[in-house]
């Protein structure tokens with residue numbers, strides 16, 4: 001990024017008391033300027049600790065909503081308000097009520113990639129980096145895991161002592177990483193390790209050397225002695241992987257490893273939002289959630305933060 005633009009953005013942030021949080025899937029240029037970059041769990045923890053009055057989220061809606069729920073007194077603005085994760089909408093409160101009525105001793109475990117409305121009717125949230133730990137710590141025997149089927153199935157394998165009820169939500173980006181293409185990528189790079197996000201389908205997970213969140217994939221590659229890695233998640237992680245490991249080689253599987261919503265977040269939009277925002281959090285449409293939703297959705301999010309420790 002040009003130094004002039006970086007300087008302008010930093011000045012605007014200082015003047016308007018704004019912290020920028022970015023997910024690993026957004027453009028490298030945005031990751032470069034952000035104050036904190038991480039996976040969903042890291043970003044939700046960071047959001048509770050930053051001193052700034054305003055949070056600018058470079059990610060998708062559910063991430064900004066979580067930051068707002070955990071910090072109702074702050075203004076949270078999205079770099080692009082229309083950047084939304086389709087999976088977050090793949091379960092309804094009605095389906096959750098039905099399953100609750102059918103099972104005793106049930107916990108509704110909601111992947112953080114869900115709307116605030118869904119969090120409000122769930123018992124505990126999880127992210128891909130803490131789901132196994134959190135589910136192990138839940139007292140209930142029956143787990144209704146929403147909305148992601150793939151992550152639910154992966155957690156169920158790791159926690160066989162629980163009885164899982166699955167939902168049929170999915171991430172279209174991870175679902176389009178195909179086992180046949182991974183096989184071909186492995187043949188082309190036989191000495192590469194395969195690092196995979198648990199939103200991928202079971203056949204891809206089974207062909208992998210490591211399964212973890214975006215941060216965990218980056219940490220694994222950085223700490224590993226291996227020199228080549230096939231990456232089964234969204235391409236945004238390549239920026240940090242390459243920054244931290246300039247001497248290592250990273251390969252994608254196919255041509256569809258792009259989240260169109262994460263890619264809506266650009267440096268131009270970040271700068272435009274900063275220009276419109278005032279120091280008291282006015283001037284742009286911030287995330288607005290009702291007091292009731294904030295209160296109810298805050299319970300499973302706080303519970304996740306406690307159980308993940």
Ligand code: 13P
Pocket residue numbers: 038039040041113127128129171197199212213214215
């Ligand atoms: P992480 O929590 O691993 O960063 O993943 C978020 C996400 O949206 C995966 O598709």
Ligand code: SF4
Pocket residue numbers: 060084085086087113171172173174199234259260261262
């Ligand atoms: Fe949602 Fe998938 Fe994009 Fe993650 S990569 S934000 S789960 S659509």
